[in-house]
Amino acid sequence: MLTPADRAATIFDVARLAGVSKSTASRVLTGDRRVSADAVEQVTQAAAQLAYVRNPAARAMATSNGTRIVIGVGSPRPTLVVDDYLSRVVSTAARLCAAERIGVAVQPLSLHNPDAVAAFAGDPTAHGVILVNTTAPILGAVDRRLAGRVVSIGIGSPLVPFVDVDNYTSALATTRHLIESGRRRIAMISGPRWMQCTARLTQAYREVMHDAGLQTRVVVGDFSAESGRLAASKVLRRWPDVDAIFAVCDATAIGVMAELRSRQIDVPGDVAVAGFDDIAFAQFSGLTTATHPVEAIAEAATRAVLEASTARPPDTFFPSQLVLRKTA
Amino acid sequence: MLTPADRAATIFDVARLAGVSKSTASRVLTGDRRVSADAVEQVTQAAAQLAYVRNPAARAMATSNGTRIVIGVGSPRPTLVVDDYLSRVVSTAARLCAAERIGVAVQPLSLHNPDAVAAFAGDPTAHGVILVNTTAPILGAVDRRLAGRVVSIGIGSPLVPFVDVDNYTSALATTRHLIESGRRRIAMISGPRWMQCTARLTQAYREVMHDAGLQTRVVVGDFSAESGRLAASKVLRRWPDVDAIFAVCDATAIGVMAELRSRQIDVPGDVAVAGFDDIAFAQFSGLTTATHPVEAIAEAATRAVLEASTARPPDTFFPSQLVLRKTA
DNA sequence: CTGAAAGCGCTTACAG
DNA sequence: CTGAAAGCGCTTACAG
Numbered sequence: 268m269l270t271p272a273d274r275a276a277t278i279f280d281v282a283r284l285a286g287v288s289k290s291t292a293s294r295v296l297t298g299d300r301r302v303s304a305d306a307v308e309q310v311t312q313a314a315a316q317l318a319y320v321r322n323p324a325a326r327a328m329a330t331s332n333g334t335r336i337v338i339g340v341g342s343p344r345p346t347l348v349v350d351d352y353l354s355r356v357v358s359t360a361a362r363l364c365a366a367e368r369i370g371v372a373v374q375p376l377s378l379h380n381p382d383a384v385a386a387f388a389g390d391p392t393a394h395g396v397i398l399v400n401t402t403a404p405i406l407g408a409v410d411r412r413l414a415g416r417v418v419s420i421g422i423g424s425p426l427v428p429f430v431d432v433d434n435y436t437s438a439l440a441t442t443r444h445l446i447e448s449g450r451r452r453i454a455m456i457s458g459p460r461w462m463q464c465t466a467r468l469t470q471a472y473r474e475v476m477h478d479a480g481l482q483t484r485v486v487v488g489d490f491s492a493e494s495g496r497l498a499a500s501k502v503l504r505r506w507p508d509v510d511a512i513f514a515v516c517d518a519t520a521i522g523v524m525a526e527l528r529s530r531q532i533d534v535p536g537d538v539a540v541a542g543f544d545d546i547a548f549a550q551f552s553g554l555t556t557a558t559h560p561v562e563a564i565a566e567a568a569t570r571a572v573l574e575a576s577t578a579r580p581p582d583t584f585f586p587s588q589l590v591l592r593k594t595a
Numbered sequence: 596m597l598t599p600a601d602r603a604a605t606i607f608d609v610a611r612l613a614g615v616s617k618s619t620a621s622r623v624l625t626g627d628r629r630v631s632a633d634a635v636e637q638v639t640q641a642a643a644q645l646a647y648v649r650n651p652a653a654r655a656m657a658t659s660n661g662t663r664i665v666i667g668v669g670s671p672r673p674t675l676v677v678d679d680y681l682s683r684v685v686s687t688a689a690r691l692c693a694a695e696r697i698g699v700a701v702q703p704l705s706l707h708n709p710d711a712v713a714a715f716a717g718d719p720t721a722h723g724v725i726l727v728n729t730t731a732p733i734l735g736a737v738d739r740r741l742a743g744r745v746v747s748i749g750i751g752s753p754l755v756p757f758v759d760v761d762n763y764t765s766a767l768a769t770t771r772h773l774i775e776s777g778r779r780r781i782a783m784i785s786g787p788r789w790m791q792c793t794a795r796l797t798q799a800y801r802e803v804m805h806d807a808g809l810q811t812r813v814v815v816g817d818f819s820a821e822s823g824r825l826a827a828s829k830v831l832r833r834w835p836d837v838d839a840i841f842a843v844c845d846a847t848a849i850g851v852m853a854e855l856r857s858r859q860i861d862v863p864g865d866v867a868v869a870g871f872d873d874i875a876f877a878q879f880s881g882l883t884t885a886t887h888p889v890e891a892i893a894e895a896a897t898r899a900v901l902e903a904s905t906a907r908p909p910d911t912f913f914p915s916q917l918v919l920r921k922t923a
Numbered sequence: 924c925t926g927a928a929a930g931c932g933c934t935t936a937c938a939g
Numbered sequence: 940c941t942g943a944a945a946g947c948g949c950t951t952a953c954a955g
Contacts, residue, residue, distance in 0.1 A: 275718060277932055288942045293934055303940060322720055324655035324662050325932030328947040334652050334662040334720075335698035338689070347690055351875075354682035361666070361685050361701040362675060368720045370663035370698015373689040390603060392650055392662075392696045492879055518875070525879045547679075547846070548876050551820055551853045605948055616926045621950055631924060653948030656931040 276317035284313035296321065323368045323394075333392035334369055336360060336572055339376045339384060341400035343461060347375035350490070351518070351546070352561060356399060356420065359565035367573060369394055376401070378461060381408030395572030398427065400462060416575040418568045422463045423582055430567045430583045434464060434515075434543060437557035437587035438471035441513055441541050444555075445595060446479050450511035450539055454484040456498040456523065458515055468515050484509070488519045495522020503530070510538055511595065517542035517549045517556055524552065524594070539595035543587075553593030560585050604645035612641035624649065651696045651722075661720035662697055664688060664900055667704045667712060669728035671789060675703035678818070679846070679874070680889060684727060684748065687893035695901060697722055704729070706789060709736030723900030726755065730789060744903040746896045750791045751910055758895045758911045762792060762843075762871060765885035765915035766799035769841055769869050772883075773923060774807050778839035778867055782812040784826040784851065786843055796843050812837070816847045823850020831858070838866055839923065845870035845877045845884055852880065852922070867923035871915075881921030888913050 282292035287306055294302045295310035313319075323334045338357055340347055349357075353373075361371045376383050381404050395416035398405065406424040409417060414426055423429030445453050455472045458465040469485055476483045486501050488494040495514055499522070502509055514520040520542030527534055534540050542549060542556040549556045564585055571580045610620035615634055622630045623638035641647075651662040666685055668675055677685075681701070689699045704711050709732050723744035726733065734752040737745060742754055751757030773781050783800045786793040797813055804811045814829050816822040823842055827850070830837055842848040848870030855862055862868050870877060870884040877884045892913055899908045 278934095279932080289933080290935080290942055290944095291940085294941090297934075299935090301940060306940080322932055324652040324720060325947090326934075327652035327662075328656055328932075328949090329934040331947065334655075335696065337693070349683075349686045349690060351679065351682070354679070354686040355677075357689050358677045358682040358685040358701060361689065361699050362677060364698070365665070365700040365702045368663065368700070368718075370692070370700050371689050372693040372696070372698050373686060374693045390696075392652060492875060521876060521879050547820060548849060551849050606950095607948080617949080618926055618928095618951080619924085622925090625950075627951090629924060634924080650948055653931090654950075656933085656948075657950040659931065 275322075276319045277322070278319070280317055281310060281313045281319050284317065285309035320368060327392070327394070333390065333394045335372050335392055336364060336369060336395050336397060336569065337390075337393045338371060338373045338397045338399060339401075339405075340373060341378055341398070341402055341405055341461075342375040343378055343459070345375060345377065347373065349373070352490075352544075353399065355561045356397075356565040356568075359562050360397065360569045363566060363569045363573070369573070376405055378402050378404065381405050384408040384410075395575055397568050397572055402461060402463065415579070416572055418571045418580070420564060420568050428571065428580050428582055430564050430571070431464075431585070432559050432564060432587050433584040434557070434559070434587055435467050435471045437543065437589060438468045438513075438515070439475055440589045441543070441555075441557060442472050442475040444589060444591070445511045445513060445539060445541065446475065446481070448539070448595065451481055452484070452506060452509050453481065453511040453513060454486065454502045454506060454509050456486050456488040456495065456502070456512060456514040456519055458487075459489050460487060465515075472513065488514065488516070490516045490519060492518045492522035492525070495519035495524075496526040497522075499523040499526035503532075511541070512538060513541045515543050517544040517546045517554060520554055520556070520594075521548065521552060524554075535594050541595040545590055549590075550592070555592045555595035556590050558588045558590060560587075603650075604647045605650070606647070608645055609638060609641045609647050612645065613637035648696060655720070655722070661718065661722045663700050663720055664692060664697060664723050664725060664897065665718075665721045666699060666701045666725045666727060667729075667733075668701060669706055669726070669730055669733055669789075670703040671706055671787070673703060673705065675701065677701070680818075680872075681727065683889045684725075684893040684896075687890050688725065688897045691894060691897045691901070697901070704733055706730050706732065709733050712736040712738075723903055725896050725900055728790060730791065743907070744900055746899045746908070748892060748896050756899065756908050756910055758892050758899070759792075759913070760887050760892060760915050761912040762885070762887070762915055763795050763799045765871065765917060766796045766841075766843070767803055768917045769871070769883075769885060770800050770803040772917060772919070773839045773841065773867060773869065774803065774809070776867070776923065778923075779809060780812070780834060780837050781809065781839040781841060782814065782830045782834060782837050784814050784816040784823065784830070784840060784842040784847055786815075787817050788815060793843075800841065816842065816844070818844045818847060820846045820850035820853070823847035823852075824854040825850075827851040827854035831860075839869070840866060841869045843871050845872040845874045845882060848882055848884070848922075849876065849880055852882075863922050869923040873918055877918075878920070883920045883923035884918050886916045886918060888915075
């Protein structure tokens with residue numbers, strides 16, 4: 268037994284077993300190329316034999332580069348509301364970080380006071396940053412020392428690469444589908460105005476409607492089911508002849524359906540309903556929607572930050588597929 | 596300016612401003628009582644003035660006590676399935692850890708090979724451990740060096756305190772409610788056999804049924820909506836005269852309702868349906884269920900681990916309230 | 924009650 | 940290409 272069973276192997280154990288110095292072992296382990304092939308061989312083998320895993324706290328100390336990935340969440344209120352979407356992002360990141368012995372923390376980011384973002388840069392405990400629901404002011408406050416270890420789920424900037432779902436295309440497809448299936452008085456329930464994707468989705472809807480010579484009708488929601496109920500009431504009051512409602516989020520669409528049901532309005536007979544996200548319950552509600560590969564997106568963002576390469580990773584849009592079910 | 600704006604204050608900065616040594620500053624900051632009232636005063640003020648936050652990586656190095664809270668999840672398969680429930684636990688923990696600059700990681704724990712649990716103890720990068728969906732073998736493998744910084748959501752052990760929802764009581768209440776509202780041929784869809792809460796819930800159901808002189812009918816599910824569909828089919832095949840189905844999870848109950856609907860069986864006219872969890876969509880499905888304060892439970896578990904007191908925190912059951920809606 | 928010093932496990936200029 | 944040494948920011952016996 269080279270190391271006591273109750274103590275994890277350190278780089279010193281690896282170096283000794285490999286017959287090299289700590290420095291050389293470290294170089295091999297960090298991927299430094301100024302090492303002999305022989306050293307690489309020995310150290311790699313020793314590390315495997317001892318099931319060596321780097322201690323990220325020690326590494327953080329040496330590099331002034333922390334042990335946490337901070338998920339900074341743009342939020343209009345100071346207290347963070349963790350919704351289903353964010354939960355999926357966070358737990359995907361936490362799952363991927365486990366192997367690296369790195370942790371994940373979640374922090375709200377005020378939309379109007381981007382100081383908190385600036386602070387990330389000087390925070391020696393942050394290994395990297397994933398921005399969610401971000402805005403231009405927040406992006407503008409990102410310190411350039413964060414370059415290579417910051418990524419955004421949503422909009423990016425010259426400094427911050429992004430990964431997102433291509434919901435612009437799916438919004439085009441959904442709106443077209445509604446028109447092609449005979450709907451003409453189609454309302455959209457959008458997300459909050461401050462969210463960057465709201466403009467993009469509303470834009471897609473407007474384009475298709477204008478091309479078809481149809482009138483646009485937009486009501487603002489907040490992605491919650493409750494806001495779907497409210498928005499549906501508002502739509503019915505303003506445009507009683509509405510024959511389709513496109514909500515940019517399944518939860519909202521489910522609220523819409525609950526409201527329509529309570530008024531004995533038949534779906535899709537009287538009013539068609541479409542959502543976005545394809546959450547588990549969309550299937551059980553027969554909801555027509557479009558896919559949102561949240562886990563894949565979160566995984567891409569996490570890997571980009573974990574790898575922290577100096578080369579800027581490419582901006583990526585994940586495709587979203589229209590899923591036709593019963594409601595539209 | 597005592598510290599450059601671009602560098603976070605260290606304990607050295609605090610000590611200097613307070614006019615004491617690093618040692619004394621550290622003692623004040625760690626709550627060591629062998630310090631003068633004067634020192635406490637000075638250091639506390641200096642720390643506040645500099646907005647000092649401890650660097651957990653450095654602390655981890657010094658104490659051999661990590662920077663991550665590991666959420667160990669009992670799992671029959673090696674790849675971890677992160678469901679909604681687990682996501683809520685993880686993101687609650689990640690939110691609470693942010694202030695302490697600590698991160699959260701998620702790791703699957705094999706039910707049959709508890710070595711991974713034992714490894715936690717020797718892992719100098721784990722600040723503490725939260726066990727989820729745990730089993731007796733896993734609990735048995737918890738090293739005593741983890742005492743005071745391990746907690747279980749679910750069953751506990753002499754070494755591991757627990758926090759859980761009192762679903763035994765709510766299962767009694769749900770079953771009684773079904774009987775009181777005239778149902779007699781009540782089936783239960785339970786969770787997987789290996790889950791500790793399954794026995795507890797089945798037990799509650801059996802007790803009430805026996806007391807009422809009624810026959811019990813149990814089918815095993817896995818908490819998913821899909822398993823609800825399957826289980827409903829099975830129930831209808833084995834007991835075509837069933838007049839109520841109690842699923843121990845809302846997602847499963849929603850699957851049950853989808854299956855009943857597809858067979859034109861009226862809910863609650865022909866068959867009453869009850870769930871458990873009170874998830875957001877339960878409300879929009881009119882589902883009768885019982886509350887499950889997941890965030891409160893996760894918060895209690897996280898705080899217990901974060902505080903890492905040597906005194907064992909009390910075992911806690913959070914109450915679950917019956918919520919009567921339309922389906923039962 | 925207090926401070927100087929050692930040490931936690933790494934990385935990385937520096938000198939060879 | 941390699942090793943000895945310094946240093947990252949803390950905590951904690953140790954000696955006073």
